[in-house]
Amino acid sequence: MQETSQEKYRQLQAAPIGKLLLQYSIPAIINMAVVSLYNLIDSIFIGNGVGALAISGLAVTFPIMNCIIAFNTLIGIGGTTLTSISLGRGQYEKATDILHNVVILGIVISFLTGWIIFLNLDVILYFFGASKSILPYAREYIVIMLFANPITFLFLSLNNLLRGNGFPRKSLESTLMTVGLNLILTPIFIFVLRLGIKGASISTVLSQIVGLLWVVRLFCLKFNKVHFQRKYFKFNFQLSGEIMKLGTPPFILNLCTASITIALINRMVFYGGDFAVGSYGIVSRIYMLFSMVIIGLSIGMQPIIGYNFGAGLTERVDKAMNTGVTIAFAFMFSMFLLCEIAADPIIRLFSNEIALKDIAITGLRVCAWTFPVMSMQTTITNFFQSIGKPKTCIILSFIRQIVFLIPLIFLLPEIFGLGLDGVWLSIPLADFIACILTVAVYMRYKRQQELTIKMI
Structure with a gap:
């Protein structure tokens, strides 16, 4: 870390917004996209090295x-x-305290969640849509991930x-190193x-073990304003509450995503069988790759906003937001065109596998219609999280996932x-409706902000 922490903070306040977006968003985009790209390549290895049913088990x-x-x-x-x-x-001591409480919370929560899921694994997998044909594949994959949950948890948290x-x-750098090693090891272990x-x-x-060691080492460097110190390794109830309050929107969003995935897989099994589940697994990996670019952009915008x-500095907040939305929409519209033209x-x-391939091509072309609107919805929703308005973010996330998509x-x-076509169509339709609502909420926030400034 060549530049001092103080110089970094001065840049956030004074540097041109365009330069900051490049500096923060491009690494975050690459970070998220690389992880998602690995997951996509992982599915390609599994599909070609193990079989089509293994893709269904993974899904x-x-x-x-x-x-x-x-x-x-x-x-x-x-x-x-x-x-x-x-x-x-300028609250550097509080930032240091946050670092240590994230580690403590991460260790406790990761052990609890991993253990509870493991004890009920078969029941959970059957509930999620597993058949007797794909259960062994699903179980083989997830058991190891559950035992390693604390490693995954701490690596992702500290990297954020x-x-x-x-x-x-x-x-x-830590993400590239982790994913690069993963891409080398996966074909060796499979083939x-x-x-x-x-x-x-x-x-x-x-x-991830290698990645975690790398990140921990960085947070041990004493010349950084925020680094590990023994005196801060104590649980702070109030601070932990603040952390979880601001983390609740993405938490609910991911829980909603899990609910949606369960509903989709169950409907896929009902209308198309195991290969329909596998096709959903493929389409969702592709969808995730593109959406992770937008999430990466939002994560990069987060410290700036x-x-x-x-x-x-309200004007800088607005400029960062407007630039981010424009970039997100342009990228996702391009990906929409790509998927429509080159789905096969x-x-x-x-x-x-013909049965799986035909279903997946249809699903990809239908789901691609959601890309442009999803870019706007995701960016705006993350804006509210970045400015410390978790309730708005929670409501917008909940409405899209639960109120519109599941019905x-x-x-x-x-x-x-x-x-089966109706199951696929429900995804872009829900996103179109949710996007209209999200934009309306954002415009209302902007009008209220303008009135407040005039009154001052």
Whole structure:
């Protein structure tokens, strides 16, 4: 970390917004996209090295991973948001205290969640839509991930805190190192050692151990204003409450995502069987890759918006927001066109199983319609989290996932007799409705802000 922490904070307040977005968002985008790209390549390895049913087994584990990530974001993203706001206000001691409480909370929550899921694993997997054919694949993959949950939890949380403390490049380096090692180990474990789908999870865990050691080392460097100190390793109830309050929006969003995934998989099984589940697994990986770019952009914007909001620099907050939304929409519209034009060759990368391929191509082309509106909805929702308004963020996330999408998943296939096509169509339709509402809420916030400034 060549630049001092104080220089980083001065840049957040004074440097041009465009330059800051490049500095913070590009590493965060690469960070998120690389992780998602690994997951996508992992599915390609599994599909070609183990089989089409293994992809279906992997898809059934998605809700469990969503739940694990939900608890991780409760602490990691909450801690990052609070850190950015605290540093904007010059509260360096509080930022240090946040770091230590994130570690304590992470250890406790990761052990509890991993153990509870493991004790009820078969019941959970059957509930999520696993059949007897794909249960062994799902179980093999997820058991190892559950035992390694504390490692995953701490690595992701501390990596987020690196960005919140003004070091996005170091966060990117740790991610690239972890994913790069993972990409080397996965084909070795699957194709050379013939460990099947289990090999994919083993390589993930080994890579995250290396990543965690790297991040911990960075937070041990004493010349940084925020670093590990023995006297701060004590649980602070009030501070932990603040962390979880700000982390609640992404926590609820990921829990909602898990609920949606469960509903989708169950409807896929009902209308299309195991191969429909596998096709959903493929489409969701592709969807996740593109959406992670937007989430990465939002994460990169977070310290910029959070710091300037804390410092009372409203114009800089608005400029960062407007620029971010424009970039997000342009990118996702391009990805929409790509998926409509090249759906067939994209799906063939995963499997040549005809039954699975045909369903996946249809699903990808339908779901691509959600890309442009999702970019706006995600960016605006994360804006409210960045300025410390978790309730607004929670409501917007909840409405999209629960109020609109889940009813549509069940209504469209039945009422209009669309079957499996109706399940796919429910995704873009829910996003279109939610996007309109999200934009309306943001515009209302801006009008209230303008009235407040005039009164002053």
